[in-house]
Amino acid sequence: MLPLRAIAVFHAAARAGSLTRAAQELGVTPSAVSQQVSALEVQLGTALLTRQGRRIALTEAGQRYLEMIAPHVERIAEATRYVRGSLSSGSLILRATPSFATKWLLPRLPAFLDAHPEIELRVDATNEPTDFAREGVDLEVRHGEGDWPGLVVEPVAEEVFLPVCAPALAAPGSLRAEELGAHRLIHSVKSQVKWAAWFAAAGTPMPAARRVLFDRSHMAVDAAIAGMGIALESTLMMGDAMADGRLACPVAAPPAIRRTTQWLVCPADRMRRHRVRAFADWLRAEALAWREQSLEKLKQPAENLVCS
Template sequence: MQLPVRAIFVFHAAARAGSISRAAEELGVTPSAVSQQIHALEIQLGLSLMHKSGRRVVLTEAGERYFSSIGDEIGRIAEATAAIRGYRSVTALTVRATPTVSNKWLLPRLSSFLDAHPDIEVRLDGTNEPTDFNRELVDIEIRHGDGRWPGLFVEGMGEESFVPACSPKLAAPGSLAPEDLPDFRLIHSVKSQAQWSRWFALAGLRPETRWRRVLFDRSHMAIDAASDGMGIALESTMMMEREFAAGRLICPVAVPPKLCIVTQWIVCPRDHLRHKKVLTFLDWLREERAARRDLRQAPDEVAGAEPVS
């Protein structure tokens, strides 16, 4: 059965107004047209919905039940129609990134992309789960890992420098030597590619002291914990830019060993590169990457550290 949408809306208007003439005025049609639509609906349903009582209409029991059933739905359709009027056309771009990249790197910059491209509406999906591009509607991803994902377009976000970082309330910038760090609680990011054991090896140390430590499975939690004075974290300066700039974090080691790794990668199927929205976002990511590379004063230098090669 074909749904008599127009007749249903006319019946709803008449039932709500309690009058054929008022419904006709609201709909911009003649009272005769309203009566004809309601009559046609009654014939299709095989029952009477309303009858006249003077200048008003009175709903039958079936009409009351029908009006009650469709009232909320008609209201929602009317609200959606009013809301969509004049709604500007936008292009939706879904970006997936780890919670740390989303919170610590993308969010502080995202407004510049949105301001430059008001026709693109971004949905940011912050998760550690790698995208299954065959099943999920994700346009482009910034993925943590080693960059080895055959069959996909993969481009590094650039080297990240990993340095010890803590609140200035815990230690002053450049006030500690590498061998002093085991005396403090060390914050571990368990999924990070840069671990304390590797950093100490680069410093030429094999700490004998049993470490006091706290472990997190998200780097943004480790960064926040270090900012709160919980201990010393080993994290990427790329992810700690805001905290270093605001003075919430500093590098307490005067001459930290150099530990640089590419851990974040731009990933998507190659056929996604045919889409303008993906290329626009990719170009913007490259510009932001170049801006980081061109900085004359890195966050760890601001914090008082002088990494050695």
């Protein structure tokens, strides 16, 4: 008989690199894990693990065996989650970047939930790209350039990158580009548009200004709202704060750098699921409405420049 239990325990131990951690994941004792692995080694006639204090290491045979069984064990785990309901017809698992999830998606989600009360939505906010072959994620809003072969990839919306700050720090349209260096500049280190590119577009050298750096756009936006300095951010991330007056563009006639940085991503077969199509259709409609409102706002003079 195929020792499925022992194979699953070996897989967990090899992935965890520790009998104790594997035991915690499986809800058993380290002794039980050790016994299952030993039983599997007897059946195979070779050692799979070596013990190094509290840690374990794979033997050469163990490494080869893990490589062969891992895809199948993970498929069985995914199938089990499906049957238990984590991938049931009523649930939708969405992965999105923290900034997009916080600043753009979350304020709009009530409309989707009200329109689809039959769908149970789970949002995982992370910048880690989804491995759709191994994870139970239905679809993802991913940050990047949009070049992910083998997946359905749709742009969410074209964004405009503008300098913004709290109106109390600098009045809307009150500064020239070369005057920004008198203020602290807020940098989003993972942004696809940096201050150097914006100053180049404005035709003025990058100033040696005071600066503060954040690795998440939502943190840079919140820092600007708090009056910490002037941020260069995307209208997709900060549009609501501009619409309600918490942020404004302090530069008269600013160069507007346009990019698409957020993409709807999933395997083609996911789009055959009703709940995925429902969310994708809703997201497209919301993004279109946001784009139309943003274009209308961007036609206004700099002193009234807001983007909803």
